[in-house]
Amino acid sequence: MALTGRAGIIGMAVACGLLAAGLTGCGVQGAVSDAEARRQSLELKALLSQERLLPDGFSGPAREAWQSPLAKASSDCRAVLDAATGHPPLRALEGNAAVSFQGDVLGELAAVGMAVYAGGEAEEHLEDMGRAMDGCPVLRGADPTGGTRLRLSELTLPALGDEAVSRQLRGRLHGYPYALDLVLVRQGDRLLSLVHTGLGTVDVRRTVELARAFAGMAR
DSSP states (O other): EEEEEEHHHHHHHHHHHHHEEEEEEEEOOSOOOHHHHHHHHHHHHHHOGGGGGTTTTTEEEEESSOOOTTSOHHHHHHHHHGGTTTTTOTTTTTEEEEEEEEESTTTTTEEEEEEESSTTTHHHHHHHHHHHHHSSSSSESSSTTTTEEEEEOOOOOOOOOOOOEEEEEEEEEETTTEEEEEEEEEEEEEEEEEEEEEESSOOHHHHHHHHHHHHHHTO
């Protein structure tokens, strides 16, 4: 849908505002109308916010989308985390939402984003993010003296969705022990992004429980 003149500028501003709220994408080329993107995004947010589907050890209500503490990392490293913050790849995006939940363990958090794509693009985006993971063996902060260094390694999980990729990050964030499990799951035309973080360590069993719960929502 072409956006021209004052009406087009206003329409684009609205779309960008929704992106900031973790509800939709900005600059999407020809996927769906703004109204349809908003409708799908609101439905996705309601879906992700269902507390009854949370595994034991996590509680609602759903909070705002996670803000990554690694926003100044390299482009490959940022790309693998952005979807869980409400900023998924934009090509053919039809709608998206992101929320987070507090865990019972001190410093534990689960962040989840879900995006819907047209034309089989969910599969392409998952492949792209898998390559981005391979391009980010070590994640460092913008300041080399800032004490941030996280190493990515394989995270073996049971089968999830139609296909999935996962990694674990372990190391230090601003000098403090930090752990993050990242799981990306494609279910049909939907792409799920899950981040499970903690201070020093996270329980991979809880990561699996979270991934299964939210992947089930994507069906």
